[in-house]
Amino acid sequence: MKTTEIIKTYYSSLAQKNDKWKELWANAAIFQDASKTLSATGKDAVIASITPFLKGVVSVSVLQ
Numbered sequence: 001m002k003t004t005e006i007i008k009t010y011y012s013s014l015a016q017k018n019d020k021w022k023e024l025w026a027n028a029a030i031f032q033d034a035s036k037t038l039s040a041t042g043k044d045a046v047i048a049s050i051t052p053f054l055k056g057v058v059s060v061s062v063l064q
Contacts, residue, residue, distance in 0.1 A: 007062070010020070010024050010064070011062050014060045015059065022047050025043045025047060027042065027043045028042070031049055
């Protein structure tokens with residue numbers, strides 16, 4: 001899958017409020033916020049870390 005396809009699929013999934021976006025994360029994914037207070041390593045940990053935030057998102061769109 002090309003990078004553009006991954007991005008489109010990710011944001012489309014978020015907009016539709018389905019779980020397809022979860023499939024796009026690699027098993028070795030790492031997520032860390034700028035302050036480094038939030039740090040997650042591994043697909044399951046990353047998904048668990050960002051899911052609460054995503055539940056509060058009302059809508060998403062790609063402008064460019």
